[in-house]
């Protein structure tokens with residue numbers, strides 16, 4: 001059975017998020033808002049087709065992708081960059097490489113003990129977020 005990411009997840013812990021935002025050149029004021037937010041992930045999964053919605057009171061972000069298919073992603077409302085994203089499986093982990101202006105950019109999602117983990121990487125910064133199931 002492949003990992004099941006679907007459901008509603010709420011942010012529980014976030015490490016190095018502000019450093020990650022800095023690496024993306026997000027300005028001071030926006031960073032202060034962003035780090036104070038509660039984030040919810042709403043994930044739907046149908047085989048290798050995924051839809052990740054990241055919701056907050058400030059901004060929302062949606063990413064729909066198919067594993068193994070390169071996607072032109074525009075990070076609207078985040079750092080507003082155009083990137084080429086490719087998500088692949090590494091065992092039960094979703095691994096995304098985001099090619100563009102920023103070096104070493106990408107993310108990983110995995111499930112461990114019924115928690116959703118997200119590692120966001122940009123340059124030499126790795127941010128680690130953990131989400132717990134909502135209701």
Ligand code: 1AG
Pocket residue numbers: 021024026030034037039052054055056058059060061062063077078079107118
């Ligand atoms: C992502 O996750 C990132 C989703 O692709 C959003 C999480 C963090 C924000 C990243 C960059 C922030 C840039 C500017 C800050 C402004 C607003 C913050 C709003 C945060 C809620 C949207 C990978 C995966 C699929 O879950 O998307």
